[in-house]
Amino acid sequence: MQFERRSFLKLLPALPGLTYLSEPETGKSPARISMRFIVASDGHYGQPDTDFKTFHSDLISWVNKEKLQKGVDFLFFNGDLIHDDPTLLYDFKSTLGNLRVPYYVSRGNHDKVGLDVWQSTWGYSTNHSFSKGEYAFVVGDTSNEKGEYVCPDVNWLRTEIAKYSDKKGIFVFLHITPAKWTVHGIECKEVIDLFEKTPNVKAIFNGHDHDQDSTKMYGKKPYFFDGHFGGNWGTAYKGYRIVEIYEDSTWQSYQYNPTAAPVLNTYSGKS
Template sequence: MTFKRRTFLKSVPALTGLGLMSDVYAESPTTAKNILRVIIASDGHYGQPNTEFQEFHDDLIGWINREKLQKGVDFTIFNGDLVHDDPTLLYDLKTTLGKLQVPYYVTRGNHDKVAQDVWKSTWGYNTNHSFVKGRYAFILGDTSNEKGEYLCTDPEWLKSEVAKHSDKKGIFVFLHITPVKWTNHGIICQEITDLLENTPNVKAIFHGHDHDQDGTKMLGKKPYFFDGHFGGSWGTSYKGYRVLEIFEDDTWTCYQYNPTAAPILNSFSGKS
């Protein structure tokens, strides 16, 4: 399967109040009602010098709040590199994210460089954590440390998490750094990929980190999704995010979204 990336056309300011853009969303590939709708974004790099990091975040928040009004959003996951090398920026970032009209969860990326205790006091949970929404589990794994090193998620922790959620219809896993050396910035985590491949109810794995990747890569029977970036100084020519929709008939779909151009990119559908 070949995935194509469309190019950036023009920038769109963040939306506030009821100043909505026209609805340009594609119809879902099923007539079933969605039971969960999730937005996944990564690599905001809040505070990166010589970037419009505040504008990038304001734009994303406007896009997500618009989606909440137009199609519904249950929650957002920010998949790593929340700030750029300075953990003292977490407070300002959290204040900015307070403008979101939906709940959100976060993972630690290599540029966050924040200690475990500061992370937990800021967000209320550890860098490795999971949560459940109905019949589905969401596992958010840590792939770095206070030094910003590239690391594999703790395999023993991940084993315990997938075992804990073995009764769920589906598990979706979020790791900032990809555990396969198929990108410039990926690493090899054979124990992790073997575990994911051999866990039947793991449905998909999501990554940030590689700003120039916005498509899907298959390893065995599992799709690994990338979402480009919404901040930072390099990457895809547009700033966007991914949407995951899970339907009541146990199908699900995932696609990359470019809010500033013809929007639907790299769609993928699966069955729980």
């Protein structure tokens, strides 16, 4: 079931004590938000001839403001944290010291860091998962230390998704989209088929394609893109994607431009 007019309410100012932003059904109380998270990708910390420090300070400021005004449970960085040089990873992590929300990361093709360094830096592997309440979040690796494009490990995904079969919903993060529907996507049919046949996989989040900020459908599953907040190409604005899960088991995602016409490409679903 879809609620197509919720997005305009995101433009309302935050009010003290107001914990919901969804449009109520006629004659019913509005649904309260039970979880709210942000997905941002492709910051490319350290990329030459870009203002990468400003890009990151802007994102941190925007997210911290979101936390104060509407609440944010966590931020997910969906790949290309740094730009090619593995020694940048420490500086990137240090930059996040001003962030006031928990965060998680995935490896992108420009994150040319070995598995041991990745593990020691973040405390988890490039393939990892976590859960929060009734929802699970599965993170698949789509690159390697050389920066090659690779399909995520479908056997690992299958095992990991099975672990969360009792969850109300699973959200998947992959830096590179597993379908060749963008210039920089790759074809990973086994992976897409796994998602399609798993009822509680609710959505897949992709980065990598800086010029994509919309929703693409494969069967019944939405694949979300979030543009970019750094780098030297892509959408005309720097932004990120927001996901709101409601207590009535509905949820929605929309792209957010913090500087103008903020709410874009809203999608609503039921978990």
